[in-house]
Amino acid sequence: MKPLLDINRLNIDYQSNKKEFNIIKDINIQIDEKMKYGIVGESGSGKSLTSLAILNLLPDALKVDQGHIKLNTDSTKDLITLSKKEMRKIRGNDIAMIFQEPMTALDPVYTIEYQLLEVLKIHKNYSKKEMHQKGLDMLNKVGISRSEQIMKAYPHELSGGMRQRVMIAMALICEPKLLIADEPTTALDVTIQAQILDLMNDLSESHHTAILMITHDLGVILETCERVAVMYAGQIVEESTVENIFEEAAHPYTKGLLSSIQSLGERSNELYSIPGNVPTPDNYQELGCRFATRCPFAMDKCYEQEPPMFEVQDDHASKCWLHVEEAQDDERRTSRAGS
Amino acid sequence: MYAYIIRRLLMLIPVLFGVSVVIFFTLRIIPGDVAQTILGTDATEDALAQLRKDFGLDQPVMKQYFSWMGGVLVGDFGESMRTGRDVLPDILNRFKITFELAILSAIISWIIAIPLGVIAGIKRNSKTDFTVRIISLLGVSIPNFALATVLILVLALTFSYSPPVGYVGFFEDPIKNLQILILPAIVLGTAMAGAVMRMTRSSILEILRQDFVRTIRAKGAKERLVIFNHALRNAMIPILTIIGMQIGVLLGGTVIIEQIFSLPGLGQLVLTSINQRDFTVIQGAVLFIAFVFVMINLLVDLLYSYLDPRITYK
Ligand SMILES: Nc1ncnc2c1ncn2[C@@H]1O[C@H](COP(=O)(O)OP(=O)(O)OP(=O)(O)O)[C@@H](O)[C@H]1O
Numbered sequence: 001m002k003p004l005l006d007i008n009r010l011n012i013d014y015q016s017n018k019k020e021f022n023i024i025k026d027i028n029i030q031i032d033e034k035m036k037y038g039i040v041g042e043s044g045s046g047k048s049l050t051s052l053a054i055l056n057l058l059p060d061a062l063k064v065d066q067g068h069i070k071l072n073t074d075s076t077k078d079l080i081t082l083s084k085k086e087m088r089k090i091r092g093n094d095i096a097m098i099f100q101e102p103m104t105a106l107d108p109v110y111t112i113e114y115q116l117l118e119v120l121k122i123h124k125n126y127s128k129k130e131m132h133q134k135g136l137d138m139l140n141k142v143g144i145s146r147s148e149q150i151m152k153a154y155p156h157e158l159s160g161g162m163r164q165r166v167m168i169a170m171a172l173i174c175e176p177k178l179l180i181a182d183e184p185t186t187a188l189d190v191t192i193q194a195q196i197l198d199l200m201n202d203l204s205e206s207h208h209t210a211i212l213m214i215t216h217d218l219g220v221i222l223e224t225c226e227r228v229a230v231m232y233a234g235q236i237v238e239e240s241t242v243e244n245i246f247e248e249a250a251h252p253y254t255k256g257l258l259s260s261i262q263s264l265g266e267r268s269n270e271l272y273s274i275p276g277n278v279p280t281p282d283n284y285q286e287l288g289c290r291f292a293t294r295c296p297f298a299m300d301k302c303y304e305q306e307p308p309m310f311e312v313q314d315d316h317a318s319k320c321w322l323h324v325e326e327a328q329d330d331e332r333r334t335s336r337a338g339s
Numbered sequence: 340m341y342a343y344i345i346r347r348l349l350m351l352i353p354v355l356f357g358v359s360v361v362i363f364f365t366l367r368i369i370p371g372d373v374a375q376t377i378l379g380t381d382a383t384e385d386a387l388a389q390l391r392k393d394f395g396l397d398q399p400v401m402k403q404y405f406s407w408m409g410g411v412l413v414g415d416f417g418e419s420m421r422t423g424r425d426v427l428p429d430i431l432n433r434f435k436i437t438f439e440l441a442i443l444s445a446i447i448s449w450i451i452a453i454p455l456g457v458i459a460g461i462k463r464n465s466k467t468d469f470t471v472r473i474i475s476l477l478g479v480s481i482p483n484f485a486l487a488t489v490l491i492l493v494l495a496l497t498f499s500y501s502p503p504v505g506y507v508g509f510f511e512d513p514i515k516n517l518q519i520l521i522l523p524a525i526v527l528g529t530a531m532a533g534a535v536m537r538m539t540r541s542s543i544l545e546i547l548r549q550d551f552v553r554t555i556r557a558k559g560a561k562e563r564l565v566i567f568n569h570a571l572r573n574a575m576i577p578i579l580t581i582i583g584m585q586i587g588v589l590l591g592g593t594v595i596i597e598q599i600f601s602l603p604g605l606g607q608l609v610l611t612s613i614n615q616r617d618f619t620v621i622q623g624a625v626l627f628i629a630f631v632f633v634m635i636n637l638l639v640d641l642l643y644s645y646l647d648p649r650i651t652y653k
Pocket residue numbers: 014023041042043044045046047048049050059060061062216279280281
């Protein structure tokens with residue numbers, strides 16, 4: 001069966017009349033229907049841009065250079081080449097999106113009702129009364145009890161958690177096939193975070209909605225996702241099931257991310273973090289591996305030649321030269337044992 | 340809300356009191372004999388004395404002030420020292436003209452400025468944007484009187500047009516009324532449009548950068564909906580500030596334009612009464628203009644809270 005969303009060799013470039021450079025390189029992601037897929041990586045690794053590209057919402061200076069994003073619903077559409085009009089039919093209807101900052105993601109001058117029903121008005125043909133009822137139902141589903149009252153409220157009258165619930169209601173009201181959630185809980189208190197994640201899990205199951213969860217927090221991935229792609233400097237460096245990633249992480253970057261949350265769990269005084277920062281796109285390594293400068297295991301080869309994705313085990317890929325070394329070591333060992 | 344309005348209206352009292360003190364005593368400081376100026380150099384001593392007596396100019400200044408204020412408080416602004424007519428009806432009659440001119444100019448300015456400002460904001464750094472910015476710069480920097488004179492000259496030379504003399508009320512003869520007012524309104528409107536255009540452009544730019552715009556696009560909204568229902572509505576608040584200030588200034592009378600187009604508005608009234616040292620008229624007009632200014636400010640503040648639910652007054 002074809003995946004619901006198939007991102008194939010997606011490249012995004014920065015283009016202005018002054019300079020031009022690559023930001024996102026060769027992203028491949030397949031999301032099946034009802035699947036919960038995560039993208040994780042430090043700030044600046046390109047998670048948001050990848051997700052914005054799906055709905056053609058990239059900032060002006062950024063262009064998709066090559067690649068395909070296929071959406072398989074009743075028919076197959078390539079979202080990259082779609083006309084503006086066709087794209088508008090998909091936004092909010094087949095694919096919905098929620099953003100990190102619930103404080104600024106709503107228009108301050110309109111009521112919740114107006115903004116919640118706006119998306120219904122765009123895509124569906126309901127009477128006023130039906131729409132109002134749908135709005136109330138949806139607010140109840142996202143756990144807002146005084147829904148009549150909240151409908152009349154303005155965004156500034158609600159707390160951050162409430163606003164994010166409203167955003168989720170707005171995203172799901174047209175029953176989309178895919179919900180893209182870009183750091184939906186980062187701006188919220190820890191207790192509210194957990195509630196919102198639970199809510200998203202429940203709703204995606206009851207509405208049969210697939211989720212693309214974007215976060216810098218591996219904890220969020222563990223709680224919500226089935227598969228995960230680890231991104232670094234505009235590339236996917238490791239991709240597999242959540243189990244594989246947590247139990248048998250292969251890429252040094254993933255291992256680094258994991259040890260930073262494990263040291264959090266152990267409450268050790270020294271919080272492990274990967275030394276250095278994600279480079280900005282204009283400083284990406286031209287040749288070789290983009291992680292090499294921060295990698296504790298970097299070899300000469302890592303600076304010279306870009307590693308491909310290696311299949312380290314069934315359904316588990318990692319982009320690192322170490323896997324070749326490991327394979328050669330294994331070979332040597334087995335051949336020595338054999339002789 | 341009502342409590343707020345009442346409080347704002349109460350604040351009129353100290354403001355108008357201050358204005359009345361300043362204007363009244365400044366006029367009294369100006370050197371020269373008022374009676375002499377009004378009656379001319381060949382007036383007899385008797386006539387001068389009579390005028391001084393009639394208008395209380397022979398009384399101590401404090402006493403003059405309190406008797407003037409006493410009248411004002413009951414709606415009697417006194418009589419003109421020149422014509423002997425009641426001051427307030429004269430001011431109101433002139434104000435009607437000024438008011439109509441201000442509204443007409445404002446409408447012309449919005450029709451030009453808001454669409455162009457929006458387009459420039461959407462297509463930043465395009466040729467359209469560049470053109471709009473030049474037009475708005477010209478609008479701001481060309482003096483009114485120059486534009487007015489050129490406009491009249493061009494029309495006179497090409498269509499042998501001559502500016503209509505006198506004024507006809509809108510309800511008496513709307514066509515004639517518009518014929519009279521349209522030229523000055525165009526001159527004032529284009530001048531106002533420059534600033535409004537710039538403000539529209541920059542606030543649209545600013546709003547389009549905000550997160551909620553992306554949310555609306557992600558809903559599948561057409562660009563038209565994004566711009567008009569959301570961006571422009573949010574951008575109206577700073578635009579309104581500029582518009583309010585401009586209208587406030589226009590309602591005080593536009594001396595030069597009224598002079599060039601021989602419109603008997605409030606500005607002209609103030610100018611002639613200053614030339615003629617017609618104290619009662621000057622005082623009355625200044626007090627009235629201050630009142631109108633405060634009311635416009637109140638109106639703008641109330642509109643703010645209508646446009647932006649985050650602004651509430653208690
Ligand atoms: N409009 C833009 N023009 C140029 N570069 C950009 C633009 N937007 C983002 N970038 C760059 O692209 C890279 C990826 O950005 P992106 O927002 O996708 O990161 P992210 O993984 O979502 O990080 P965060 O966790 O901070 O949201 C960053 O280095 C950023 O500086």
